[in-house]
Amino acid sequence: MNLSIENVAWFAGLFEGEGCISQDWRKEKRNTSGRLTPCYYIDISMTDKDVITKLHNLFGGCLYDRPPLKEGWKPQYRWILRKKSEVQALLSAALPYFGNRRAHRALDKLDLIELTHNYE
Numbered sequence: 141m142n143l144s145i146e147n148v149a150w151f152a153g154l155f156e157g158e159g160c161i162s163q164d165w166r167k168e169k170r171n172t173s174g175r176l177t178p179c180y181y182i183d184i185s186m187t188d189k190d191v192i193t194k195l196h197n198l199f200g201g202c203l204y205d206r207p208p209l210k211e212g213w214k215p216q217y218r219w220i221l222r223k224k225s226e227v228q229a230l231l232s233a234a235l236p237y238f239g240n241r242r243a244h245r246a247l248d249k250l251d252l253i254e255l256t257h258n259y260e
Contacts (some may be wrong), residue, residue, distance in 0.1 A: 141199050141229065143229065149237050151195070151234055156239060161180055161246065163179065178252070179222065180252065181220055181227060182221040185217065186216065192218065200221065201220055204217070204218040228250060228253060232250065234246070235247070
């Protein structure tokens with residue numbers, strides 16, 4: 141993960157317009173009860189494959205391709221960062237570059253990640 145000032149500022153601008161912090165549910169590590177815990181992840185989707193590829197090259201994560209949903213539409217590309225330590229590092233580094241609304245949302249999610257995550 142390349143957290144240079146330039147890369148983080150670029151990410152923050154892109155994330156402000158195209159990104160979201162989402163949640164799904166996962167089984168906790170070392171848990172035999174089957175209990176699920178929330179998993180927070182960073183998600184950016186768009187039709188610009190080069191931008192999504194740059195995100196992946198700079199910050200890791202996973203890439204997904206989605207074919208056009210309708211005739212005449214472009215394919216969509218999606219980048220997701222799920223690893224707890226990487227999500228925390230990237231959101232924390234980007235905080236100074238976010239607008240007020242996004243910064244408050246990121247701080248709320250960082251608090252929840254710290255309180256609820258039992259996975260890596």
